[in-house]
Amino acid sequence: MEAGLFALPYSKAHMSPAADPEQLFASIYDELKRLAHAQLADRAPRTLCTTALVHEAYIKLIRGDAGVQDRHHFVSLVVRAMRQILADAARRRMAEKRGGDGAMVTLDTGHHDDQAAASVDVLALEHAIDQLRGMHERLATVVEMHFYGGLSFIEVAELIGVTERTVQRDWSAARALLEQRLGTSR
């Protein structure tokens, strides 16, 4: 089944009353989880990347919910929800595998499983990003928005008020620093 069955809100008929912040967070959490499910499917189209899915969720929420005050706020909720989803999933895996290395997942796309793919512990990654925040806040923000939030560089640039070029360099620097912290290398 293709992504054609994704929710695509457009009409105003589906406005819902403003949700409270926790409800909003919960709905984003659910939505992202649903989208993650969809992403899992073998036949999920490659063109509908996270950016698109998050946009979709964003539009859905913006249209259906007055509780989202601005895009910045929304993105921070998405980031928080996505971190939460990853952490929850990793912890559950660990529990299932009784403390094994369940949180280690490949961060590669799965396109080239035959190659040695970089793997990382999502909980460690989260910790590393927190550390990065202490070192250079903007770098951490860029990582969160781009990686967790799925925003493109240009969207991140617009949101934090710098040029796209700056965001690209931030991303390079942040990636190198995180890679170094996590001790992964090719």
Next chain:
Amino acid sequence: MTADEANPSRANEESRGARAALLLRDALDLDTGARASFLDRECDGDKALRAELDGLLARVARQVGSSSEFLDQPALALAGRLVDDEPSARTGDMIAAFRLVALLGEGGMGTVYRAEREGVDFTQTVALKIIRAGTPNAALRERFRRERAILAGLDHHGIARFVDGGVTDQGELWFAMALIEGDAITRYANRQALDVAQRVALLASVCDAVAAAHRSLVVHRDIKPSNIVVDAAGAPHLLDFGIAKLLDESVSDATATDARAMTPHYAAPEQIRGEAITTATDVYALGVVLFELLTGRRPFGSGSITPFQVQRAVLEDPRPSLVQASAAATDAADSAVAAHGARARLLHGDLEHIVERAMAREPERRYASAAALAEDLRRHLDGRPIRARPDTLGYRVNKFVQRHRLGVALAALAVIALLATTAASVLQANRAERESRRANLAAETARSESARAREAAEVAEQQRDAARDETQRQDALREYFVAVLNRASDYGKSVTPEQLTEIVADPRLVGAYKDPNLQRALDLAIIDFFMTRGEYPRALALLDSLEPHLADAPGRYRAMAATNRGFASVRTGKLDAADAALVNAEKSMSAEQRRGGGLPSRVEMLRGQLQRARGELTAAATAARRSAELAMAATDVSEFERGAIVGSAAVALLQLGELDSAESFAEQAERVWKEAGVTANVSMRNVATVRTNALFLRGELLAAVAGMRAINGDTGSTESIPSRAARDITEAKALALLARPDQAVAKVDAAVGKMCSAVGRESLDCLRVRLSSIDTLYIAGQIARARSELGSIQPAIAKQPPLLAAANSFAALLDFLLAPDDTTLARAIAVATDSAKAGALPRRNAVRALLVLAETIDARGNHGYAETLARAAINLASEAIDGTGMDSSLLSLWRARLAGKSSPPDALANLAAALGKTHPWLLAHNPP
């Protein structure tokens, strides 16, 4: 190490890390060559820091251009791997009689399994889809059950058979359908390296399957390549027929979230807007699939943009041509289709037209059915001419006229022509002349004073804006006109005026314009259309809904709406409302418009009509003249409009009985058009009608009839039913006066019939023509029929005060003709004398009525009554009727007869010229 020692150390480490991060980041802003010296300086001998930075820069360098994908996939992809493996966990479960065997795929709305049902001696393998949505309620279950029966009845080799469906124990909807092994159509075409003709043929058979479903009234709603699977034998099968609708219902019923089932790249505009979905929606999607098959690209939003952007593109972006898209695919060289780039030349022409027609944004402009699309695809394959042709105005008009040539439908063409005058003729207006006029004005003003030069520049700027608005308006109208023709052509052989009127008024005809002013301009044009048709209540209703949205519109729009409201109110007898609209129009005019003069001239015309309705005739005539003067001097109207306004003044003056002025303004309007090269149009016909009506009123009846026939013979433009009927009624009266009773009666009956069937027998316009047929009937000798006709419309007329006086006058005249005695005679004369007080035109009519009675009764041998009537006519006419026409000639002849003199030869000659040498009245006054 104690905790006390550890803290400063960690703080140290953090600040060291921060320093490294900062330096790394700053270094990246520098050219590669400048980085080393920068770091040397900044590290200031801290070798460890320097080494760390070198390592980090090396990592950055490795990232660039490598396929290392550390963090390169967004978290969501990662989450997908982590979240759970629920779907496959259901393998082995039973759903109804089906056992889930293997997971085939998963999407946002649900999961598809290969499932099996064990029979006594068979195993049925199906694709079973479980929908992830809320729990359906009882009503939905019932609808679902009914729909299921319809889907199960869909039996076509090109449609994957619907096997069963229901609700799982967990409350999810599920469907089972035939499992088709094969590839999605696009993939199949590429793998098999099909050529263009093979791809077209393949899609034609897909259309056949869709057409079969449409015949069973099932719309797919989600046609896309992944729903069209081609099996090993090369036969296409459509999956998921009818499922999207059930999903829609289940989702909107069961949850509050919108989860309309569709794929934005293949969704038709109306689907995206959440409007009615019809078979045309599937035709659109088939067009998109055809596009993709032919070019390797989707028409809108190819590349990784968001669904929202795709939706926007579908609604707003111009579609790339097949050739463009094919070239792009070749350039990209990332598509299997690239190999077929050479076929671009095959994509030009027919196939482009077919895609255009299938993918038209407006459903009504698409192929009427999937079968029609298949037919055109096959025509193309066979080298026959296709039905879809470029959407040009000329082509459409020709086609429409061809189709309707024998089907008469003059009425239909008249309605079309009204739009044509608004749209097409305006386009003919000489823009160059307007520009030079404007330039002259600016130059002239500039010469006088510098302060005024600035003002002139401002004026020029405002006029440029107005011109741009006008151009946009014309473009919108043109598109609208084409849309009307398209829709009208789809009706088949004959289109009734009612159907056309409905088409014109259909708000979905051209969709919505992004620019609110353009939308308003179009709305105003549609109101104009109904005004021109004389459908004032309808125009008023549209104004009621439009005007509240004009609050923030430029004054121009409010003023235009207000003048239309004023005209419509005058026509429907609401004089107070008309007065308010007049005030509103004057108030809304911008300074620019005041200067321009176009709108002020319309406002003046409105004032004139209002004054005429109130009986302020002198003021009304002055206003009409003023309106024409303003129009002649206006700088913001096209030459077409200028002529039209002057022509309207001519109409107004004619109605006020000022024949000379009316004729001179009519002449002026014709001159304006002639000089600007404006050819046939409806206003021109109206102005020509002013001239023939003036001839009729003067009593130059032979000339009047010849003139009206010449107008009718001009097939260069068509006109509305009311205006044609009005002229035919006049012609019938002239024929009756010319002593051609059979022609007169036939003409009047035809005119009344056509008019009343067009506007409805209950309408005011129908009443009006029936009433004005009365005198034709009695002049033609059908007195009894005239009386009974008058009797049959009298109850309706009792509710129409404007018509009541005329009806009572006719009644008095008929009573006299039916039973001539002193009482009825006195009454007839009194009524005529009374009605003459209403103005110059009524006076002419009253004099003529008395003269006709005199001749009629004289011919019956009642010479005494005839002389009494003639005397009354002479008294009434006094000096008001001059010239050489029938009325003034008859007056001269009666004056001579009453004075006992012989008939004056010049009067006899004039009467012969007006009515013909063999007219009985001529013989009566000139016995051999």
